[in-house]
Amino acid sequence: MAWSSFDVGTGAWESALTNTESPGDRIVSFLIGQFGLLWIDQQKRLNFNVDVVESEWGQGANLDILESKLASDRAHTIKAICIVHNETATGVTNNLVKVRSHLGEHSIYFSSLFFNDRGHNYNEALLKNLSF
Ligand SMILES: Cc1ncc(COP(=O)(O)O)c(C=O)c1O
Numbered sequence: 001m002a003w004s005s006f007d008v009g010t011g012a013w014e015s016a017l018t019n020t021e022s023p024g025d026r027i028v029s030f031l032i033g034q035f036g037l038l039w040i041d042q043q044k045r046l047n048f049n050v051d052v053v054e055s056e057w058g059q060g061a062n063l064d065i066l067e068s069k070l071a072s073d074r075a076h077t078i079k080a081i082c083i084v085h086n087e088t089a090t091g092v093t094n095n096l097v098k099v100r101s102h103l104g105e106h107s108i109y110f111s112s113l114f115f116n117d118r119g120h121n122y123n124e125a126l127l128k129n130l131s132f
Contacts (some may be wrong), residue, residue: 017048019122022113023046025049025080027076029082031054032090039082063095063099080115081103081115083117
């Protein structure tokens with residue numbers, strides 16, 4: 001499993017995905033607000049197969065759905081997980097430690113990529129908890 005995290009920038013989203021994934025690859029992408037929406041729009045325009053998990057805006061990502069998708073993906077079709085850490089538009093912070101823990105529970109996912117748009121929310125303690 002690889003880890004990619006970056007501060008801000010639509011260009012960073014694009015370069016991270018296009019340098020590691022191929023058109024048609026399945027990406028599980030969480031939508032909880034405007035920046036997730038913009039990222040997903042970009043993923044679709046780049047011709048990825050985007051599996052959107054939307055929660056009501058103002059709420060955090062539904063990570064139970066991630067868990068069940070990972071558990072049922074025996075053919076390992078999920079090539080990347082995309083999640084905004086702090087959704088600037090709503091102020092909601094997603095629980096990346098829980099995402100990391102779900103990935104660890106499904107060790108089959110060692111070759112998957114975990115993309116996190118960290119926004120302005122640099123947090124060294126969090127990064128330690130996410131160690132791979
Ligand atoms: C969480 C988050 N992601 C992405 C962006 C997009 O960054 P940029 O406008 O530099 O492309 C922003 C901008 O505020 C943001 O807050």
